Amino acid sequence: MAWFAAPEYRLARELFLRLLALVYGCGFLAAARQFRALLGSRGMLPIPRFLARVPFRRAPSLFHWHYSDRLYAAVARTGALLSAALLAGAANLLPLGAAMAAWALLWVLYLSIVNTGQTWYAFGWESLLLEAGALAVFLGNDRTAPPLLGTWLLRWLLFRVEFGAGLIKWRGDTCWRALTCLYHHHETQPMPGPLSWFFHHLPRPLHKVEAAANHVVQLVVPFGLFLPQPIASGAALLMIATQLWLIASGNFAWLNWLTVALALGVLDTGTLRRVLPVGPDPAYGPAYGSTYGPQPGWYQGLVAGYALLVLALSWRPLRNLLSAHQQMNRSWDRLHLVNSYGAFGTVSRVRYEIVLEGTRDVHGLDGWQEYEFPGKPGPVRRLPRQFAPYHLRLDWLMWFAAISPAHARPWFHPLLARLLVNDPDTLRLLRRNPFPDTPPALVRARLYHYRFTDGPELRATGAWWHRRHVRDRQPPVGLAELGRYAPPGAAGRPR
Known part of the structure; x- marks a missing residue:
């Protein structure tokens, strides 16, 4: 034919x-x-x-x-x-x-x-x-x-x-x-x-x-x-x-x-x-x-x-x-x-980001340090990078989690639990772990409003983003509360 x-x-x-x-x-x-x-x-x-x-x-x-x-x-x-x-x-x-x-x-x-x-x-x-x-x-x-x-x-x-x-x-x-x-x-x-x-x-x-x-x-x-x-x-x-x-x-x-x-x-x-x-x-x-x-x-x-x-x-x-x-x-x-198929039937007017932090202070009074992700916005002076066509799945899901806690319900507490035990597989998905030697005693999730800076702000501060704390998405929490979500055999790992 x-x-x-x-x-x-x-x-x-x-x-x-x-x-x-x-x-x-x-x-x-x-x-x-x-x-x-x-x-x-x-x-x-x-x-x-x-x-x-x-x-x-x-x-x-x-x-x-x-x-x-x-x-x-x-x-x-x-x-x-x-x-x-x-x-x-x-x-x-x-x-x-x-x-x-x-x-x-x-x-x-x-x-x-x-x-x-x-x-x-x-x-x-x-x-x-x-x-x-x-x-x-x-x-x-x-x-x-x-x-x-x-x-x-x-x-x-x-x-x-x-x-x-x-x-x-x-x-x-x-x-x-x-x-x-x-x-x-x-x-x-x-x-x-x-x-x-x-x-x-x-x-x-x-x-x-x-x-x-x-x-x-x-x-x-x-x-x-x-x-x-x-x-x-x-x-x-x-x-x-x-x-x-x-x-x-x-x-x-x-x-x-x-x-x-x-x-x-x-x-x-x-x-x-x-x-x-x-x-x-x-x-x-x-x-x-x-x-x-x-x-x-x-x-x-x-x-x-x-x-x-x-x-x-x-x-x-x-x-x-x-x-x-x-x-x-x-x-x-x-x-x-x-x-x-289809994409962006709805467009957000405001950008929210969840920032994860940890501290070794068991009382959670000070010493909070931020975890950084490779793709999603974090530190305000860091220019976003090009990753596509490679897909950073956790970074994407963190964006959905900032829109609604329902998007994160199956995996968010397990994520926090893995940070509390310095799970090496999870840490490989991050850009920076502020606790490379000893896991934190507590972690928390804070919700921030992010916006792009304008030209004068960028020249004056070197920051691509401006962020403002909105509220805590997850108050400080430790293994006592999240131990059941930790990887098998990790909850009792010595600190």
Whole structure:
């Protein structure tokens, strides 16, 4: 079936798959580095406890057959190594079936992590990575031309990401319709980046232009993805430009990077030759001297079958898009094959941060020192750093905890208990532990109001932030109260 091949998307496929492999690598690397404190056998939300109450049918995962911290580490490291190999182009050196198996293995490994990740993995970009990863299995490698149905599935996924995000904003916070949300967003976003201070201080008329441009790109432009070339490529380029703006202005893990990857998958070679120094695609088929072989019948059958599955599973996400009660970042199946997306339907006007402190004074009268996190705001003179596409899960959840204690209920007391015993796995998630030798006697959590300083304040004080104490979120507390939350065997650790 000659119509099944779309050789003009060979380079687009390659760019999408390489960037997808990079994002996969970030996900597996974060899992390997962070899981022991968050999800391990002695973690804040232990996976064994989760597996004991949630059956396989509700959360498919390899860990239902067996779990140990050693196995989890092996899964994460295997995924990271396989991602690196695919990023380097290993899939193009394999037979078609073996390349598909490599992408499928990557998807199974990450699905096993996400489905047992609980609160720490309750982010829309986890489902987006899994949906894009499942699609990658069926895009083939350099042994065959890209399947036409695969390119349309990429467009359908990108459409739902952008249009869903646009609708949730338009239906959500009134500041989006008033074009004023960006008066606040750069300052109150979950994890600002090194340029966020500068974006926040752009002129307010430009903030309105940002908001208006966002509505156009997310509510109008996505329909261009389904039009002939070069219109579809033009729509994708506008989305890429918007995503690069977001990458520069904050840290949103791999959400924007993966959206860029999807948009690159829409660009035909003609467009890519105008924006990148690349040559033309080879024509499809041996008669044209191409390096491609014919698409095997079994491969075309699998691609067609997967396209029909996506079509069937798209009903509920599509109905959600059209609903007045639209839900964002919702998975509609346990395998995360077709999902609903959206972000920032509501924008905070004020930034609150929880600052954790400890003291060796058993009476809590003095000697309080602050714990520092790598990404979230802390000391006012520290410029926010760029971490995306790497994902700092604890830093993100601390932002939610500052908004509402309900977001932190399952893990906050276990976190404090681990600080009281200097748990090494937990301390590895922090930037600075003020008690490296002896654990504190007491810890507390204080709620602060943070705002960006203005230009004169920055020049006078060297501080990027101004903060004001609001109240104590957690009064001073010690192991006598939190010992039951400490890691097994740690509560009695000598001081």
